[in-house]
Amino acid sequence: MIPPGSTIGILGGGQLGRMLGQAAAQLGYHVHVYAPEGNPSAADAARAVTRAEYEDQRALAAFAESVDIVTFEFENVPCATLEKLAASVPVYPPAAALGVTQDRLAEKAFVRKLGGCTAPYAQVDSREDLSFALTSLGAPAILKTRRFGYDGKGQARLASPADIDAAWAAIGQQSAILEGMVEFDAEFSILLARGQDGAERCWAAPHNVHKDGILDSSTVPAPGPIHDQAPVAADLAGNIADALDYVGVLACEFFATANGPVFNEMAPRVHNSGHWTIEGAVTSQFENHIRAICGLPLGQTALAASKVTMHNLIGEDAGRWKDILSEPGAHLHLYGKGEARPGRKMGHVTRLYR
Ligand code: AMP
DSSP states (O other): OOOTTTTEEEEOOSSHHHHHHHHHHTTOEEEEEESSSSSOGGGGOSEEEEOOOOOOHHHHHHHHOOOOOEEEOOSSOOOOHHHHHHHSSSBOOOOOHHHHTTTTHHHHHHOOOHOOOOOOEEEEEHHHHHHHHHHHHSSSSEEEESSSTTTTTTTTSSGGGGHHHHHHHTTSSSEEEEOOOOOOOOOEEEEEOOOOOOOOOOOOOOEEEEEEEEEEEESSSSSHHHHHHHHHHHHHHHHHHHHHOEEEEEEEEEEEETTTEEEEEEEEEEEHGGGGHHHHHHSEEEEHHHHHHHTOOOOOOOOOOSHHHHEEEGGGGGGGGGHHTTTTTTEEEEOOOOOOOOOOOEEEEEEOOO
């Protein structure tokens, strides 16, 4: 067990690290953030900050010396970085889990092996592969880079074979997968916390609405179809976590379809669709992540209101902070980022309904 008073190292400096830092501080931990960027959002919730690249061996060695445990808030941290740190300090979630989720192809194959249903897909390593895959899967379809995609980036839609060249160019001619379009009624996610002892807790599955490939809102309880499909999806998420010997919060995204839940992707970390848990659940995803990695008992995940909504504040939306503050029952979170660029997540607002 890593007791309160210890120092938690967080790789990545974004808003997820910031909210993990806030939860860690509440439980009496100190936080050391390691991130390559200047002025990381997470720095406001940390006692120490190292600014260095993830491949900087000297900086990593010094970081490992200064912390009692390491976690990450960013899934594109190189696996080799986690493995190096794990040689001298506990690292959770395990590097192997990160490895599976960093590659869409490996991730989908892994989930299918566990009996999960995914979109039909094909590996694409060349323009010829893409043409062949589109013939076999049929249009429309989505081309996604195998690695480093997030928030709809690294993706291109193909309405017909005429889009092949543009799509292949749009993703930078990298290793990719082509996915058949899933006809879904709604999107939802399963957020699960798994402790070092294998204990698991799930929150209510939020109904997630995306705009331009970016999460716009999450609502719990979710409407009927999601409510009905969530238990099957939660079972799969539990099997995934067990198979990975996972420790921490795991987020799995699903499509609710006429044939049941279809797995889309997962993230080995706290997730935007779980931000509502800060005020909307007995224990937040951030607190349970800290509890899990430190070997503390997990907190209850029950809803704290009859309905909870979370809306992201993207780009200029964050300028509405004054209005939001004057709304009764609205909880405003701003991430302390500088420029409100279009598509940039600047904050979120959670509303509780009694
Ligand atoms: P992703 O980055 O894979 O989560 O994709 C971003 C969004 O694109 C998803 O939340 C869906 O709204 C949509 N999307 C992704 N893959 C598919 C698919 N195979 N079929 C239909 N919609 C998809």
